[in-house]
Amino acid sequence: MMAMKKMLEQEPSEIEMLLPFHAAGTLSARDAKRVEEALASDPELAKQYAVIREEYAETIGLNESLGAPSARAMAKLFAAIDGEPARKPSMSGRVSAGISGFFASLSPRTLAWSASLGAVVLLAQAGVIGAVLVKNEQPATFQTASLSTNEPITRSMVPEAPRALVKFAPDARVADITTLLDSYQASIVDARGGMFRLQFGTRAMSRDELAGLMNRLKSEKIVTLAVATP
Amino acid sequence: MQVLYGRHHVRVFRFGIRLVRDEQVAEDLISEVFLDVWRQAGKFEGRSAVSTWLLAITRFKALSALRRRKDVELDDEAANAIEDAADDPEVSVQKKDTSQALRKCLSALSPEHREIVDLVYYHEKSVEEVAEIVGIPENTVKTRLFYARKKLADLLKAAGVERGWP
Numbered sequence: 069m070m071a072m073k074k075m076l077e078q079e080p081s082e083i084e085m086l087l088p089f090h091a092a093g094t095l096s097a098r099d100a101k102r103v104e105e106a107l108a109s110d111p112e113l114a115k116q117y118a119v120i121r122e123e124y125a126e127t128i129g130l131n132e133s134l135g136a137p138s139a140r141a142m143a144k145l146f147a148a149i150d151g152e153p154a155r156k157p158s159m160s161g162r163v164s165a166g167i168s169g170f171f172a173s174l175s176p177r178t179l180a181w182s183a184s185l186g187a188v189v190l191l192a193q194a195g196v197i198g199a200v201l202v203k204n205e206q207p208a209t210f211q212t213a214s215l216s217t218n219e220p221i222t223r224s225m226v227p228e229a230p231r232a233l234v235k236f237a238p239d240a241r242v243a244d245i246t247t248l249l250d251s252y253q254a255s256i257v258d259a260r261g262g263m264f265r266l267q268f269g270t271r272a273m274s275r276d277e278l279a280g281l282m283n284r285l286k287s288e289k290i291v292t293l294a295v296a297t298p
Numbered sequence: 299m300q301v302l303y304g305r306h307h308v309r310v311f312r313f314g315i316r317l318v319r320d321e322q323v324a325e326d327l328i329s330e331v332f333l334d335v336w337r338q339a340g341k342f343e344g345r346s347a348v349s350t351w352l353l354a355i356t357r358f359k360a361l362s363a364l365r366r367r368k369d370v371e372l373d374d375e376a377a378n379a380i381e382d383a384a385d386d387p388e389v390s391v392q393k394k395d396t397s398q399a400l401r402k403c404l405s406a407l408s409p410e411h412r413e414i415v416d417l418v419y420y421h422e423k424s425v426e427e428v429a430e431i432v433g434i435p436e437n438t439v440k441t442r443l444f445y446a447r448k449k450l451a452d453l454l455k456a457a458g459v460e461r462g463w464p
Contacts, residue, residue, distance in 0.1 A: 080441070084444070088418050093422065094425075120447070126404060134316070136307075142307070144329040149299065149333065
């Protein structure tokens with residue numbers, strides 16, 4: 069504790085100032101390695117990092133609780149766009165260039181996770197196709213040919229089921245993630261950057277049950293962050 | 299535009315509402331931001347992520363909206379925010395609930411500190427991206443975040459929550 073206080077009285081070290089960025093996973097590979105090495109050799113720094121991870125999780129929780137804008141904002145925007153003068157033809161080319169730039173600017177981490185998510189979705193789709201084929205081989209019972217596309221691919225959900233934002237360890241394999249999803253009866257409902265929004269089961273949970281679930285999740289080796297969200 | 303709006307409007311709204319602290323103003327803000335994007339799409343050169351560009355525009359619009367408010371109103375708001383963190387009996391009652399206290403104190407940070415915490419932790423922006431959005435040098439990004447965290451620790455301490463740092 070004394071050492072920490074002394075640390076604060078002085079100017080913070082470069083590594084110390086990089087800790088929040090390390091928690092958010094936005095450092096370059098070189099800086100991330102420097103921070104990892106410092107954390108491994110400095111218990112005081114590691115203690116501060118634990119505090120930072122708590123702040124990180126609560127900042128996400130706080131922002132997620134802010135809700136979303138009403139449809140009014142979108143209606144206002146598109147009414148304003150309708151009132152704009154016609155665009156020049158070169159615009160589409162510029163937008164294409166912008167979109168290309170957007171993909172080019174994604175970090176390797178984001179691209180890797182997007183690829184992982186794609187793999188998970190492919191596996192889930194394969195599962196659904198397999199299930200449909202097996203079902204069709206069973207003795208004929210009358211059924212309609214339609215399959216609802218509004219339902220999530222992996223399992224049916226109800227809005228009351230708890231949800232959480234989860235971040236997996238960078239070295240987590242797709243097989244580990246799918247095993248975890250199965251063991252928690254969880255489905256991926258959304259993803260952004262390196263974070264996944266999971267929905268657990270199909271029933272509502274009490275606050276205590278949810279807290280227990282989050283603690284279990286946080287203790288999983290491949291989970292680096294789990295925050296309950298609405 | 300619908301795809302771009304669908305992908306980013308919630309984050310733009312949340313960044314905006316944390317700056318202006320008014321849902322109505324934040325909703326107006328997102329319409330203005332995306333209208334600007336529609337008008338200036340040709341200026342986007344792809345050197346930064348689309349979300350970084352959007353957050354920079356949102357910040358500019360939010361500050362303009364705040365400037366339109368009377369200075370007196372702003373001072374009152376800032377004072378209330380500080381009192382909230384230190385004196386609100388709710389925070390004291392929730393001493394043991396670090397999570398709740400943390401969220402309360404995160405909301406009580408100054409706008410300058412709030413935005414940097416949100417950009418790094420929630421919007422997952424790098425040092426370089428935050429520097430671009432806020433318009434400050436990269437070293438200032440790092441020191442500002444450090445002192446925002448220190449302020450957060452002070453607020454928590456005043457609310458009776460000790461976390462072992464500092």
